[in-house]
Amino acid sequence: MDMSEFDAVAKSYDADFTASLIGSRQRMQVYAHLAPILNTMAGKKILELGCGTGEDAIWLARREFSVTALDASSEMIKIAVKKTEKAGLQSFITYRQLSIESLEQLPKGLKIDMIFSNFGPLNCVSPPLLSSLARSLWERLSPGGQFVAVIMNKFCLWESLYFVAKGAFRKVFRRMTSQGVMAPIGNGMKIITWYFSPATFYHYFKPYFKKHGVFPIGFFVPPSYITKVHQGSSDKWLQLLETFDQYNPFQRISSKASDHFFIHLMKK
Numbered sequence: 001m002d003m004s005e006f007d008a009v010a011k012s013y014d015a016d017f018t019a020s021l022i023g024s025r026q027r028m029q030v031y032a033h034l035a036p037i038l039n040t041m042a043g044k045k046i047l048e049l050g051c052g053t054g055e056d057a058i059w060l061a062r063r064e065f066s067v068t069a070l071d072a073s074s075e076m077i078k079i080a081v082k083k084t085e086k087a088g089l090q091s092f093i094t095y096r097q098l099s100i101e102s103l104e105q106l107p108k109g110l111k112i113d114m115i116f117s118n119f120g121p122l123n124c125v126s127p128p129l130l131s132s133l134a135r136s137l138w139e140r141l142s143p144g145g146q147f148v149a150v151i152m153n154k155f156c157l158w159e160s161l162y163f164v165a166k167g168a169f170r171k172v173f174r175r176m177t178s179q180g181v182m183a184p185i186g187n188g189m190k191i192i193t194w195y196f197s198p199a200t201f202y203h204y205f206k207p208y209f210k211k212h213g214v215f216p217i218g219f220f221v222p223p224s225y226i227t228k229v230h231q232g233s234s235d236k237w238l239q240l241l242e243t244f245d246q247y248n249p250f251q252r253i254s255s256k257a258s259d260h261f262f263i264h265l266m267k268k
Contacts, residue, residue, distance in 0.1 A: 009186040010053065010075035016186050017119075018055050021235050022224040025242050026260065029217050030118060030150055031059065032246070033262050038063065042144060043113035049100050050121020054080025054093070060116075061092035068110070071121075072099035100125055103136050111142045119260065120152040122201075123193050126180065130204035138208035138267060147209055147265040150217055154197040157257040158222040184225075198261050209265035215251050218259030220244040 009016070017023040044065050051057050051069035053076055060067050061084070071077050077097050084093050098105060100121060115137050125133060137147060154175050163171040174181060175195040183193040198214045220241040248254055255261045 005185060005189040005191045006071075006073035007075040008189050010073060010079055012186060013076070014053050014055070014079075017224050018053065020224055021238055022218075022221060022226065025221050025238060026218045026224065027055070027118075029221070029242075029245060030262060033213075033215050033264075034116075034148060037146060037148060037264060038065070038114075041113050041146065043142060045112045045142075046114045046116055047110075047112045047140065049115065049117040050124075051080060051095070052076050052119075052121075054083050054095070056116070056118050057093050057095075058084060058087055058089060061089040062087075065092065067093045068106075068112070069093055069095050070098045070100070071095075072097065100133065101129060103133075103140070106140070110140065112140055113142055113145055115141065115145070115147045115149075117149045119150050120193075122149055123152045123195065124191060125194070127178075127194060127204070130201075131207075134205040134208050141267045143267070145267040147205070147267070148262070149201075149265075150260050150262050151198075151201055152193070152195055153256070153258055153261050154195040154200065155257050156218075156223065156259050158218070158226070158259060162222070162226060198255055198263060201263060202265070205265055208268055210268055211263070212266050213262075213264040214255045215262040216245070216248065216255040216258030216260075217262050218245070219248060219254040219257065221259075223259045 018027070046060055046065050046067045048057055048067055048069040051071045054069065057067045057069040057080065069080065071080070074097050077095050080095055084090055084095075141147070156175060159175070160172045163169070180192040180194050182190040184190050202211055221238065222241075
């Protein structure tokens with residue numbers, strides 16, 4: 001996978017997504033589901049796939065987890081290292097510039113208690129490679145190990161309504177394809193992306209993992225690029241939508257139409 005596109009957006013990534021109104025709220029939704037799982041872990045070693053600028057690695061390190069954080073983008077890693085040093089958490093995090101497809105380069109003896117990937121790095125892995133990746137991740141996990149991923153959904157109700165409102169009817173179902181899609185990642189850059197439903201994604205991991213839960217991330221709270229549409233306005237409407245997400249009684253159904261879904265698997 002060519003990561004030059006992510007190198008080009010690294011400097012603006014935190015401003016465009018991490019610190020945005022919607023990006024920060026979706027991340028808090030992820031942490032609300034992740035925290036109870038962390039409390040059940042027997043060990044403290046986590047492997048993060050596609051760590052970006054280190055936001056999640058730092059959050060985990062503050063909870064005294066030992067994180068090996070991987071990203072194929074050298075510029076993303078540089079920013080992550082600086083943020084980690086500023087937070088004084090270097091002893092908890094090891095960063096490596098490594099693509100998800102190159103996990104065989106990790107030390108053979110490295111055993112971990114959880115594999116974590118947030119906000120879509122696994123959407124950059126083609127479906128034919130997911131099955132072999134699933135086995136590789138299974139081999140890395142200790143007995144009873146857990147796998148948590150946040151995946152960009154194949155259908156997003158918010159996105160479809162947004163494009164209908166704009167009259168961009170050709171984009172309404174842009175995710176609903178088995179082919180890779182050239183998706184924007186900022187600064188005019190695009191990267192080939194595959195979208196998965198919860199059932200389709202789990203299909204690739206089912207031989208090695210048992211599913212423990214699937215939750216929507218951003219069913220009422222919209223995709224992050226919609227932030228720009230409301231830039232400068234009050235975020236009270238977002239707070240209300242976030243409350244709807246928090247108390248949504250239809251988790252299973254809405255996880256099929258949310259911006260992302262959170263999937264929790266256990267090693268067989």
